[in-house]
Amino acid sequence: MMEDRRELLRKIPKIDEVLQDERLFFFTESTPRAVIVDSVREVIDELRKDILEGRRSQVGTKETLMTEIVARITGKKKKSLRRVINATGVVLHTNLGRANLSDKACESIMDVARNYTNLEYDVKRGSRGSRHDHVEKILTKITGAEAAMVVNNNAAATMLCLSALAKDKEVIVSRGELVEIGGSFRVPEIMEQSGARLMDVGTTNKTKPSDYLNAYHEGETGALMKVHTSNYRILGFTQEVELPEMVELGKKLNLPVIYDMGSGLMADLTDCGVDEPTVLDALKTGIDVILFSGDKLLGGPQGGIIAGKKEYIDKMKAHPLARAFRVDKMTLAAMEATFFEYSDIRQARKTIPVLNMITTPAAELKDKAERLAGEIRRTTHNFTVEVEACKDQVGGGSAPTVLLDGYAVAVQGRTLAPEKIERLLRKEEIPIIIRITHNQVYLDVRTIREDEFEYIVAAFTAMDSRQVEG
Numbered sequence: 001m002m003e004d005r006r007e008l009l010r011k012i013p014k015i016d017e018v019l020q021d022e023r024l025f026f027f028t029e030s031t032p033r034a035v036i037v038d039s040v041r042e043v044i045d046e047l048r049k050d051i052l053e054g055r056r057s058q059v060g061t062k063e064t065l066m067t068e069i070v071a072r073i074t075g076k077k078k079k080s081l082r083r084v085i086n087a088t089g090v091v092l093h094t095n096l097g098r099a100n101l102s103d104k105a106c107e108s109i110m111d112v113a114r115n116y117t118n119l120e121y122d123v124k125r126g127s128r129g130s131r132h133d134h135v136e137k138i139l140t141k142i143t144g145a146e147a148a149m150v151v152n153n154n155a156a157a158t159m160l161c162l163s164a165l166a167k168d169k170e171v172i173v174s175r176g177e178l179v180e181i182g183g184s185f186r187v188p189e190i191m192e193q194s195g196a197r198l199m200d201v202g203t204t205n206k207t208k209p210s211d212y213l214n215a216y217h218e219g220e221t222g223a224l225m226k227v228h229t230s231n232y233r234i235l236g237f238t239q240e241v242e243l244p245e246m247v248e249l250g251k252k253l254n255l256p257v258i259y260d261m262g263s264g265l266m267a268d269l270t271d272c273g274v275d276e277p278t279v280l281d282a283l284k285t286g287i288d289v290i291l292f293s294g295d296k297l298l299g300g301p302q303g304g305i306i307a308g309k310k311e312y313i314d315k316m317k318a319h320p321l322a323r324a325f326r327v328d329k330m331t332l333a334a335m336e337a338t339f340f341e342y343s344d345i346r347q348a349r350k351t352i353p354v355l356n357m358i359t360t361p362a363a364e365l366k367d368k369a370e371r372l373a374g375e376i377r378r379t380t381h382n383f384t385v386e387v388e389a390c391k392d393q394v395g396g397g398s399a400p401t402v403l404l405d406g407y408a409v410a411v412q413g414r415t416l417a418p419e420k421i422e423r424l425l426r427k428e429e430i431p432i433i434i435r436i437t438h439n440q441v442y443l444d445v446r447t448i449r450e451d452e453f454e455y456i457v458a459a460f461t462a463m464d465s466r467q468v469e470g
């Protein structure tokens, strides 16, 4: 027995010999040598161990060994952060990175990433400039706001705003608006972190103007704040103080009014049933400061946009947290390019992927689903493929009650269970993320780009042969 094993171990190729194999030449230019050597060593060590411990009774062919090594190298080269195909139909899928950017925004990122830029340099005057200028120029032009700046995300924007305008002061907020967004952002906690003191007024379902007036303490109150209930709605016997009235109250009490509006919708989407407040409507009320996310319905990069009255924005720009929360040149480039798209709203609905996906008419989605279904049917034998109407969510904690009319390709395998198909699709080189509905695999075409069809079809073709084998 031991003799047999010793014999087998002798048959294992030497590392140096394997490294000469031409199947590895392909990797030599694009892969650090250490990664190749490690992969070879690991696979050979495992083989030796398996033989010694009696788990294998054959060395196998050189071909199988090399295939295993090549797979190991490819696995090691895989980036942790990778592209996936979103076949869930949820446009702003938080786990899948929210918004994907317009072509123009991506080009801008590439351009500034590989070159020096005028990030903090005034080319006209040949002197130091401010990184805030770039987005401020376009944003003030498009929205009419007096001033603007961008920080890391909306959570940072809220924190900076409260710290700069209301540290050690009371900030009055309605009890119905003490929002929690995705676990870590909670209005009361951000408030505490910022050094402002939360004065919550009214009740969960009703807050009146008099509630704000009664909570006002001269010399103690620093600001009034309204928070958009992005990811929930209070229905029934309700009352809230609308923005114009909040602005009136602010004037009366001589206090800044801050509005955390969440999504930062720039294009009116009421025709699609999306009833989120728009940036322009908010600014029209004469509000002092608005805060919103870059990567929700705005459809840009992650960021927190602060816009409003210059005197307040200047205070925020000068605050130490502004440095801690500042964004890099790539975010600024993508943000500027995204806002530039909004110079023509009709065009923006096509070029900004988030808007495009939300506004695609159901009939178009049906055609798209038919095309994908047709391709899968044409190239496989062991799947039942149907097109079904479905309801899609905007996601990302936006427009929580809106259900968009969508279409999905519903697939059932002859022998593969939906959970198994789901797992196999996730294991693809470009993982395909789907949902299972009514015990079927649903490929919701709203969030799938046409150029991604071929990957999906190839994945089903590969699974098809698996089903034949059993």
Ligand SMILES: *Cc1c(COP(=O)(O)O)cnc(C)c1O
Pocket: 153, 154, 155, 156, 179, 181, 185, 227, 228, 229, 230, 231, 260, 261, 262, 263, 292, 293, 294, 303, 304, 397
């Ligand atoms: C999403 C959201 C936030 C947090 O924004 P991030 O950009 O994710 O940090 C804050 N406030 C409201 C009302 C939101 O909807």
